[in-house]
Amino acid sequence: MLDYSLLAAIAAVVREGSFERAARALHLSPSAVSQRVKLLEERLGQVLVVRGSPCVATEAGRHLCRHVEQVGMLEQDLVGAMPALAPDGLGRVTLRLAVNADSLATWFLPAASAFADSEAALLDLSIEDQAHTAERLRSGEVLAAVTDLAEPVQGCRSLPLGAMRYLATASPAFVKRYFPAGVTAEALSLAPCLRFSQQDRLQARWVEQQLGQALTLPTHGLPSSQAFVDATVAGLGWGMNPASSVAQALAEGRLQPLLPQAPLMLPLYWQYTRQQLPMLERLTQAVLAAARDGLEALD
Amino acid sequence: MLDYSLLAAIAAVVREGSFERAARALHLSPSAVSQRVKLLEERLGQVLVVRGSPCVATEAGRHLCRHVEQVGMLEQDLVGAMPALAPDGLGRVTLRLAVNADSLATWFLPAASAFADSEAALLDLSIEDQAHTAERLRSGEVLAAVTDLAEPVQGCRSLPLGAMRYLATASPAFVKRYFPAGVTAEALSLAPCLRFSQQDRLQARWVEQQLGQALTLPTHGLPSSQAFVDATVAGLGWGMNPASSVAQALAEGRLQPLLPQAPLMLPLYWQYTRQQLPMLERLTQAVLAAARDGLEALD
Numbered sequence: 001m002l003d004y005s006l007l008a009a010i011a012a013v014v015r016e017g018s019f020e021r022a023a024r025a026l027h028l029s030p031s032a033v034s035q036r037v038k039l040l041e042e043r044l045g046q047v048l049v050v051r052g053s054p055c056v057a058t059e060a061g062r063h064l065c066r067h068v069e070q071v072g073m074l075e076q077d078l079v080g081a082m083p084a085l086a087p088d089g090l091g092r093v094t095l096r097l098a099v100n101a102d103s104l105a106t107w108f109l110p111a112a113s114a115f116a117d118s119e120a121a122l123l124d125l126s127i128e129d130q131a132h133t134a135e136r137l138r139s140g141e142v143l144a145a146v147t148d149l150a151e152p153v154q155g156c157r158s159l160p161l162g163a164m165r166y167l168a169t170a171s172p173a174f175v176k177r178y179f180p181a182g183v184t185a186e187a188l189s190l191a192p193c194l195r196f197s198q199q200d201r202l203q204a205r206w207v208e209q210q211l212g213q214a215l216t217l218p219t220h221g222l223p224s225s226q227a228f229v230d231a232t233v234a235g236l237g238w239g240m241n242p243a244s245s246v247a248q249a250l251a252e253g254r255l256q257p258l259l260p261q262a263p264l265m266l267p268l269y270w271q272y273t274r275q276q277l278p279m280l281e282r283l284t285q286a287v288l289a290a291a292r293d294g295l296e297a298l299d
Numbered sequence: 300m301l302d303y304s305l306l307a308a309i310a311a312v313v314r315e316g317s318f319e320r321a322a323r324a325l326h327l328s329p330s331a332v333s334q335r336v337k338l339l340e341e342r343l344g345q346v347l348v349v350r351g352s353p354c355v356a357t358e359a360g361r362h363l364c365r366h367v368e369q370v371g372m373l374e375q376d377l378v379g380a381m382p383a384l385a386p387d388g389l390g391r392v393t394l395r396l397a398v399n400a401d402s403l404a405t406w407f408l409p410a411a412s413a414f415a416d417s418e419a420a421l422l423d424l425s426i427e428d429q430a431h432t433a434e435r436l437r438s439g440e441v442l443a444a445v446t447d448l449a450e451p452v453q454g455c456r457s458l459p460l461g462a463m464r465y466l467a468t469a470s471p472a473f474v475k476r477y478f479p480a481g482v483t484a485e486a487l488s489l490a491p492c493l494r495f496s497q498q499d500r501l502q503a504r505w506v507e508q509q510l511g512q513a514l515t516l517p518t519h520g521l522p523s524s525q526a527f528v529d530a531t532v533a534g535l536g537w538g539m540n541p542a543s544s545v546a547q548a549l550a551e552g553r554l555q556p557l558l559p560q561a562p563l564m565l566p567l568y569w570q571y572t573r574q575q576l577p578m579l580e581r582l583t584q585a586v587l588a589a590a591r592d593g594l595e596a597l598d
Contacts, residue, residue: 012536015497016496016497018497019496022498025515027515043421052563054497054498062452092491092517101523104523104526105525105526107525109526109529109530109533109535110533112530112535113530113533113534113535116491116519116535116536117534122517122518122519123521123535124492124519124520125519125520125521125522126520126590127523139543142470155447155450176336185304186463187443190423192391192415197351198314198315198316198317198320199316201354214323216323216324216326216422218391219421220411220415220421220422220423220424221422221423221424221425222401222422222424223424223425224403224404224426224523224525225523225525226404226405226524226525227404227408227424229308231408231411231412234408234411234412235412236408236411236412236415237415237420291425
């Protein structure tokens with residue numbers, strides 16, 4: 001068997017981002033944590049944690065962290081069936097997931113709270129553009145992800161969740177100022193649009209879909225789903241927002257669609273590691289249930 | 300004078316994260332962009348952009364990008380006064396700012412839209428924990444930041460903005476389940492709390508403030524201000540939320556304070572580069588006005 005006191009030290013340093021915080025979480029001294037990490041690095045002959053602010057795992061370190069999470073999930077299930085194994089209970093296992101920001105802002109949270117309510121698990125969510133959550137899965141940083149990638153990442157299973165309906169919206173004053181003659185290529189090249197991140201291609205894709213050509217769009221960068229909606233209402237720019245996030249503002253006339261009947265449908269998938277982990281299967285069931293309520297059926 | 304066609308190429312690659320997207324934004328071919336970047340790197344004898352997905356600036360590259368933004372701001376003001384200099388107008392300048400997530404979710408957006416409304420400028424916001432926005436300023440990635448650091452970063456001016464009032468809240472069901480006998484050290488070491496990121500010390504600080512001792516708190520990681528509020532309401536954990544973000548949920552009984560009359564006040568500062576840049580001064584005025592409306596006076 002592997003020495004899990006060493007592996008737990010690595011996992012805590014990566015989860016907490018520093019040796020000091022990891023030591024606090026493990027009720028050890030920082031030098032004890034440091035010794036354990038060094039010992040494992042010497043045995044393996046490679047660096048597992050890049051010391052910095054924050055400390056981050058190397059590729060080898062990420063594999064070990066993922067293994068610790070997987071073993072933690074199996075232990076929880078075993079002790080659930082055989083409580084005498086650990087009469088004082090186990091520490092909770094932390095599961096790292098990558099979720100795209102708009103899913104977290106709309107349909108994902110009921111899944112997280114339903115799952116956490118009944119399991120001895122903590123969730124550590126990282127937020128990415130939907131095009132980049134799969135990257136986190138591939139690199140081994142997370143066990144599961146909500147992604148726009150249908151094709152399974154190596155070692156993972158991919159389940160369709162449904163589609164997110166996006167609408168191009170702006171404030172009435174913004175439409176009046178920038179689109180007096182409608183949504184033309186000229187108007188779009190002057191009207192600032194919002195984008196979540198460098199990877200966010202939704203605005204560009206919608207423009208291509210509507211106009212049949214790619215345009216250079218002047219963009220404000222705003223990496224927050226809620227701020228994206230708020231900034232659209234405030235007139236900072238136009239942007240692609242989830243239909244459910246802007247339904248009220250549209251009904252109240254604080255926002256209007258740039259074009260009627262021109263949604264962009266984004267299919268989403270749940271990808272998770274193929275190992276047989278009952279706890280992860282239960283999380284998967286909670287995610288599928290929440291997606292059925294919050295996303296539209298895929299054709 | 301420096302060759303600004305080369306400098307503009309570097310800035311676009313870093314802003315867009317790839318040579319292809321930079322080429323599209325500059326209406327050049329990717330190989331032309333690549334040649335310009337290489338030429339500048341050869342002249343300087345150092346790497347300016349780390350090629351990857353995304354491409355990121357090296358320290359030297361960041362200095363050049365910041366210079367391009369500063370010159371862009373000065374150009375906008377000059378052409379505003381002497382329109383004949385550029386009869387077709389200039390491209391808009393992009394200003395990169397770092398803002399802590401809770402400021403963006405509460406008081407900051409009116410400043411951004413008031414400023415963008417009247418200036419030929421685009422904003423590229425990055426979101427960090429308040430303890431880390433200053434890091435972005437120090438590394439030269441942004442021109443200005445909302446931070447909890449009072450002491451000026453080298454080369455920057457620091458202005459007090461006011462204080463954000465945070466309340467420790469949870470759902471009534473969560474309080475009933477985890478705090479039946481009140482907010483004790485034992486209850487806190489079992490009740491999951493939320494934290495925005497590894498750097499988020501607000502929950503730990505509040506516990507130290509109330510109990511006079513540091514505790515190891517089981518934590519869910521949730522890097523989104525809106526999801527933080529939603530997850531508190533959904534009962535995933537307790538967390539420190541801005542008072543203004545939870546006022547309605549508290550009034551409606553969907554949340555309750557863990558302890559009455561026990562806020563945590565977080566002073567915030569606006570730090571920005573000391574160069575004389577009139578456009579940045581105008582942004583500063585908009586930020587100060589929004590902070591007067593949205594934050595509480597510092598003692």
